[in-house]
Amino acid sequence: MTPGTILRWHRRLVARKWTHPHRTGGPPVDDTVVALIERMARENTGWGYRRIQGELLKLGHQVAASTVRRVLQRLRLPPTPRRDTDLSWRRFLRAQATSMPACDFFHVDCALTLKRVYVFFVMEVATRYVHILGTTTNPDRAWTPNKPATCSWTSTTGQTTSGSSSATRPASSPPRSTRSSPARASRP
Incomplete structure (x- = not known):
């Protein structure tokens, strides 16, 4: 037996023992919740992630503040202080x-x-x-x-x-x- 054989056996043993799905994160956010988050953020420019999370909880949707942040970033909506005064480059050029x-x-x-x-x-x-x-x-x-x-x-x-x-x-x-x-x- 060579050391390479022992290391190969050990790799196989570890690979069989520690197999699990490599799924990261939680379940995907429902489209209705995404639409609610977008609507709340656009209509209430002073609301932050935590406030939107609290309002969603009142409506029966349990969503983390980090999920609200991720959804708003995916929709390209800036955080609270900059949301109502957003002057993007495209908007500036149009003006x-x-x-x-x-x-x-x-x-x-x-x-x-x-x-x-x-x-x-x-x-x-x-x-x-x-x-x-x-x-x-x-x-x-x-x-x-x-x-x-x-x-x-x-x-x-x-x-x-x-x-x-x-x-x-x-x-x-x-x-x-x-x-x-x-x-x-x-x-x-």
Whole structure:
């Protein structure tokens, strides 16, 4: 007999002796209880986990405070002090979308000259309206920061937007846009 054989026998003995289901936690929470927890948390923003647990106990549902916390976290409802003043990033962006532009580059490869042309554009987040502010073959450090400051346009929401309050655009170079106004045919 080798020591490996004895260790193998011992592992088998322990595996046979200590077999049990590997189930963790309690039984799953009923969907009606989850709906009650969500409703109580949304309608009573000042109630914490313990208060919701107590109210559920009055209604005949025995649930732990940690279960209430887990359910609220799964529903993405914050704890009591932050629940009524929650300003999530998505809600902030929706509130600011009417005046928020987003800018970036995209490139176009020219088939004739074999050059890559970079296009600088601004998109109005609220309407997804795209304004093309300029093109260049070399978007270097001197060209890129000056482009938003020298361009201004009237957004589709009716607000005049510019990169700088003192920026002016010569009348000879109006801003280009991807949206074109429909042509009107004159009738005699």
